[in-house]
Amino acid sequence: GAVVSQHPSRVICKSGTSVKIECRSLDFQATTMFWYRQFPKQSLMLMATSNEGSKATYEQGVEKDKFLINHASLTLSTLTVTSAHPEDSSFYICSVEGRSNQPQHFGDGTRLSIL
């Protein structure tokens, strides 16, 4: 069964809206989760590493004030795209770091479309 649950699966909203995406670890407590962005026909690019109880670590070029990450519990991380614009339209995917020596498990992604 699914290890990672991501919600919502699809969002369509107007420019200027803030959008929150949730990522839940279903099978185990996850101190680390990752957020990726994938543009059409491209690869996954890591945006940030979400650490439970501390600030997220952002990759170079990713605006931390634009993409707010909250990892308030061991099973939930949220990504909020603030004041979204059409160029933020993309497929956002979270993953959960597996237990010791285990691979990352990915959610089914959120397709964000900003009009």
Place this chain on the structure above:
Amino acid sequence: GENVEQHPSTLSVQEGDSAVIKCTYSDSASNYFPWYKQELGKGPQLIIDIRSNVGEKKDQRIAVTLNKTAKHFSLHITETQPEDSAVYFCAAITDTDKLIFGTGTRLQVFP
């Protein structure tokens, strides 16, 4: 930092034939290499992985080989079926536990 290159970008095969996808990586410290299958509108799903202490791993119709010296690793799918059609990504994990993905291969298996 780590850089992963993947070839080919698209691959079309007849059902029953084999498919091979190749990746190279740059960081010799990388020690874990997963392969993911991504179907349309979904997140990537792990199909097989290999660690740097082995040269080959097989799981039914899927196998992965690793050449640490050359920094190459490959995915082999035998007896392909239409349901194998998807985008496949290789990846390497860095010393900071970050996954760096290849550029992806769109595999089409024709009946």
